Amino acid sequence: MSLLVIGLSHRSAPVSVLDRASLSPDARIKLLQDALAAEPAAEAAVLATCNRVELYADVDKFHAGVAELSTLLARHSGVGLEELTPYLYVHYEDRAVHHLFSVACGLDSMVVGEGQILGQIKDALAGGQELHTAGRLLNDLFQQALRVGKRAHSETGIDRAGQSLVTFGLQQLADGADVPGWAAGRRALVIGAGSMSSLAAATLARAGVAEIVVANRTAARAERLVEILTEPGGTGVGARAVDMGAVDGELTRADIVVSCTGATGLVLTADAVERALAGGRDLALLDLAMPRDIDAAVHRIAGARLIDIESLAEASADAPMAADVDAVKRIVTDEVAAFGAAQRAAHITPTVVALRAMAADVVTNEITRLEGRLPGLDERQRAEITQAVRRVVDKLLHAPTVRVKQLAGEPGGAGYADALRELFDLDPQAVASVSRADRGEAAADRHEADGRSAVDVKNRGRV
Secondary structure, eight states: OOEEEEEEETTTSOHHHHHHHOOOHHHHHHHHHHHHHSTTEEEEEEEEETTEEEEEEEESOHHHHHHHHHHHHHHHHTSOHHHHGGGOEEEETHHHHHHHHHHHTTTTSSSTTOSHHHHHHHHHHHHHHHTTOOOHHHHHHHHHHHHHHHHHHHHSOHHHHOOOHHHHHHHHHHTTSOHHHHHTTOEEEEEOOSHHHHHHHHHHHHHTOSEEEEEOSSHHHHHHHHHHHHSTTSOOOEEEEEOGGGHHHHHTTOSEEEEOOOOSSOSBOHHHHHHHTTTSOOEEEEEOOSSOSBOGGGGGSTTEEEEOHHHHHHHOOOOOOHHHHHHHHHHHHHHHHHHHHHHHHHHHHHHHHHHHHHHHHHHHHHHHHHHHHOTTOOHHHHHHHHHHHHHHHHHHHHHHHHHHHHHHTSTTTTHHHHHHHHHTTOOHHHHHHHHHHHHHHHHHHHHHHHTSOSSOGGGTTOO
16 A cells, blocks of 8 residues: 545645635546556545645655656646645655545544535545546545544534534624524525535525525526425425526625635625625625635625635634544544555455465366376265365465464565565466456446446536
């Protein structure tokens, strides 16, 4: 295992850099394709959220991998390498595993304990699978990260340690007031119909807003969100869908605006907000997009209160419950050790398979030779002799192969595969062929499981 992660997040970079470094869906696809074409990388996956951009890869050379993948990340993010480098972090092997598991548990989130990151990790894995850039290592890693995150949320109170970014943002807009009391009876405009915008709409509906207007580039998605909000047995909120061209007009009637789209430019300009507030009204705006949807100059407009990713980062210094965080950290540590042991043990499997195949060939050849020297053996005698020889070989190999797998799973156990190959004079090509067959079978399984998903990767994350 030579896992490498290169990235930047709200912890390492200012929002202005994160804003510019965010990757469009098309840029993510090209980054994955170029990363796999790069000599040091055998697998690749991209985790891109509103406050982090990370490239995961299985590399055969650390320094060459860091240099090549950093260059690719800079190229596709549009931020020059010299400017980007001071904000990049690099994790390798077990530290890379520890990082992703911590991210999955919400320990590295802007608001500690938020659970939305699990959906984003799932999307990152699905993107790598659909493009066939995620192989056995990254599939194992991301699937285990999802399990670790779910375990943390089910076994600890980490959910109580923080809130979702949406809830936290609305609390900041309410400025200390109870969100349901603050939002009740108001009109809300939600721009975007993706997962974050949908969560915001549902949260506002539960808080008792009088009306929700959903604006989105794709009308069908906006209408679907409205159907969900107004379905029988729901919150009973009034909701309607409009196209993006109607946003400026809806601003004049809205009290609350939440925006989270995949747009590369501004969705709301300062001029549009200023015109909407010309009558002296107040307007609360929550920008959850990266890059930002709402012009930062809105801060200076009288009557406008804007909360964006940058202000959320400054306000999220709330102290989560230490006991819950410590419990999650212990889970992460245990799971990193278990994952490393499993990967090291799996590394020796092709060697063990090749050894048993060689032993089977030896048995077959010796039985054939014996039959030539003892032609008078009947079918029952040949079967008894064959079974006896195979049992002897199996018994001789059982203890060492089981033990070598155990030893290989321990720290420093990578050399046992080499020792086994040397001791039994195994053909390296035979071992390599087992590994290739194993990877081919895993790829075929992934292809079948994908079923050529109807979700186009290019549309992932778009609204």
